[in-house]
Amino acid sequence: MPIVHLIHGYLGVGKTTFARRLEREIRAVRFSPDEWLTRLYGDDPPAERFDDFMTRVFDIANEQWRAVVRCGADVILDYGFWTRSWRDAARAGAAELGADVRLYALSCPEELARHRIQERNRNLRGSVFVADATYDALKSRFLPLQADELTGVVHVDTTGAAVRCPE
Ligand SMILES: Nc1ncnc2c1ncn2[C@@H]1O[C@H](COP(=O)(O)OP(=O)(O)OP(=O)(O)O)[C@@H](O)[C@H]1O
Numbered sequence: 001m002p003i004v005h006l007i008h009g010y011l012g013v014g015k016t017t018f019a020r021r022l023e024r025e026i027r028a029v030r031f032s033p034d035e036w037l038t039r040l041y042g043d044d045p046p047a048e049r050f051d052d053f054m055t056r057v058f059d060i061a062n063e064q065w066r067a068v069v070r071c072g073a074d075v076i077l078d079y080g081f082w083t084r085s086w087r088d089a090a091r092a093g094a095a096e097l098g099a100d101v102r103l104y105a106l107s108c109p110e111e112l113a114r115h116r117i118q119e120r121n122r123n124l125r126g127s128v129f130v131a132d133a134t135y136d137a138l139k140s141r142f143l144p145l146q147a148d149e150l151t152g153v154v155h156v157d158t159t160g161a162a163v164r165c166p167e
């Protein structure tokens with residue numbers, strides 16, 4: 001049974017780094033929408049167009065990960081999954097396809113995430129530019145996992161430089 005790996009966490013906690021590592025360690029196709037967005041629209045699209053661009057990217061990504069799962073392969077969704085409804089939709093989508101779900105909750109101290117983003121902003125290589133003000137402004141959109149979502153969650157603290165993928 002294919003597994004849909006969901007990567008959850010706020011900005012800069014190391015989701016894409018972790019997803020890339022997971023992709024190297026298991027047989028899975030990784031979907032990191034930021035990489036698609038930056039290739040299509042640049043690494044700092046205008047704020048007023050951002051949601052529209054992201055919606056287009058997600059429309060394609062969501063079709064494609066389902067197609068991959070139908071072929072029997074695992075997928076890694078490096079989406080962040082900031083809301084309950086987003087997570088529920090992914091779980092329902094996987095269930096419809098008869099796939100299992102594994103949810104990874106990534107975290108690190110805020111200061112570290114901010115520092116990493118500032119460093120990354122200097123050499124984006126497929127990441128989106130995130131201003132300090134954006135980090136603050138988007139916080140209210142992030143809803144941590146709720147109590148009934150915690151069963152089976154793989155918690156990954158990315159504070160240490162070498163984050164290993166759990167079995
Ligand atoms: N475990 C780690 N140790 C050291 N540096 C890390 C670690 N994880 C990520 N980084 C670095 O921190 C920066 C942010 O990581 P990454 O891009 O993976 O975060 P993200 O959660 O995907 O961010 P975003 O929410 O913007 O997509 C990158 O420059 C990355 O190289």
Ligand SMILES: [Mg+2]
Binds near residue numbers: 016017078
């Ligand atoms: Mg990322």
